[in-house]
Amino acid sequence: MTALLRRLPGSICSLWRCRAVTHNRTSHLIPRDGARLLPACSGSLTGYSRGQSRWQHTEAGGPVEVDLKRLEGEDDGIVEVLMCRHKARNALGHVFVSQMRELVSTLSNDSAVRVVVFRSLVPGVFCAGADLKERALMNNSESDLFVHGLRSLMTQIASLPTPTVAAMDGVALGGGLELALACDLRTAARSAQMGLIETTRGLLPGAGGSQRLPRTVGITLAKELIFTGRRVGGQTALEMGLVNRAVDQNQTGDAAYREALSLAREILPQAPIAVRMAKEAMNKGVEVDISSAMAIERMCYARVIPTRDRQEGMAAFIEKRAPWYAGE
Template sequence: MTSLLRRVPGPSGPSWRCLGAILRGTHIRTSHLIQREGARMLAGVGIPLAAYSRAHRRWQHTEAAGRAEVDLRRLEEGDDGIVEVMMCQHKARNALGHVFVSQMRELVSTLSDDSSVRVVVFRSLVPRVFCAGADLKERALMNNSESDLFVHGLRSLMTQIASLPMPTIAAVDGVALGGGLELALACDLRTAAYSAQMGLIETTRGLLPGAGGSQRLPRTVGIALAKELIFTGKRVGGQAALEMGLVNRAVEQNQTGDAAYREALSLAREILPQAPVAVRMAKEALNKGIEVDITSGMAIERMCYAQVIPTRDRQEGMAAFIEKRPPRYTGE
């Protein structure tokens, strides 16, 4: 699906849309995507595809061919290096169904090996919704084993997003519940509109967070607060999310309903001028160091620091400082 990557003007330029129409009539049809990506997803977590076949056949009969539920766009001009992952499943409110998850996995895989990408912004094109969480209509077609296998693959997707080497930002302009909040938590940074609603509501459905939320939420807001939010299934708005550290920035919603996206873009633009290799190594040092004791963390920092010493960007940074000019980083 690398054909989904396209270069268009920035937010002030022409409007854009999902690429469902472009995909129609090509070899990338949804049924084929299910087969290929379903096999890859399950193989990636050590699960045989045969166990998935019955629910998989149901999805094949119910999903329309050629529909893009997730799309990418690369910004240009002064924003070159920022890539947006756009969720555009209007009918199901970006619910985490099989096709959505498969397409997201494909696009995230494409980004992971792209050294030209400096910041990724995850946003929704569905008004007042970031991601509504589980696709309950699909889940209703699964038996217990199939449901467990699917959530296992969903957990793997969130880990894939969290493992992207460049900074990621979730722009929460609307509802982010259950798996929707887990997707946002898999990103490094989060912005939200005050009107947004966020929560891990799984206990209200007889479940618990299963796509990383039980692990990432306490690492974000602390164990006591995470327990309160998960035990009660409480939903919080953008202001409360900011106060508890769930999001980095919160803003009043605007008339176009994309205030959190605009704030995420502003944050991405603050990251963009910095040395790309240094930023990536800083992310690795932070992510790996937080999981170990301080002594081991220092060793991780040393290894990451060693990666930036021989770069041209480090030399450029020193030269720019001495010459009293802005640095011109190339990512080398």
């Protein structure tokens, strides 16, 4: 097999290795009760011992570029997606994208997840965007196919049933900002830099940015940002509505993550089915006319009426106590 790989073209060989990583990692799932750390993502992990790693580093599979951590105790239900491709500043390469896609697919079917926080373990970087070294090896059709895969990944993230928060403690450029835009909410350090810079590289945002940015900040401002390829800081991003919260950076370089975790903790106590249905109602409703949107709201509302959580909410109100929601 090794000899065969040496004779394959570079791009095909990369794709094969990408599939090999995915195949190997599926057989090394770590159960929620297994407190095992991940060497490839060990880096600077503030409070990592409170959670549990999903993927195990294996010799055959190579390094893990995207990992997952489940928080415990009072934070049970918050899951963190950890981007840890240190050498390439979390650039969106074949392996990174493949691992992210598999992980997000797993989260979409996990009813225990209530909030997902996307964060980087690479100091000063959220995601630097496309892996230009890999992209340079692709022909036109391969490049188009890969970008289509990126667009599909961002749609997959946006379609997660639970609320998602992107914590931008550093640069988020091109595809990196598109990843953040695919999340429901965004926090940023004021020192962070973000922008859809594709026009400065002879391209346009191709992983959903040309559609999600106008829906986030408005069409005229989005056009200005994309036409100029301008980068903006965290405070400016807050003022234009690109992020929900902006905070001063701290000494450990994870202020945006801390703010994202605080935001996740505000969501966590709420009825999970109601939150999911509210997300579905808003996401689908914003794409249609108001009359159709009202029908969508009615359908989503009808799905929470028979839940035990709704009964618990009513009982807690009458009994003047805090509700406890089981997600049923």
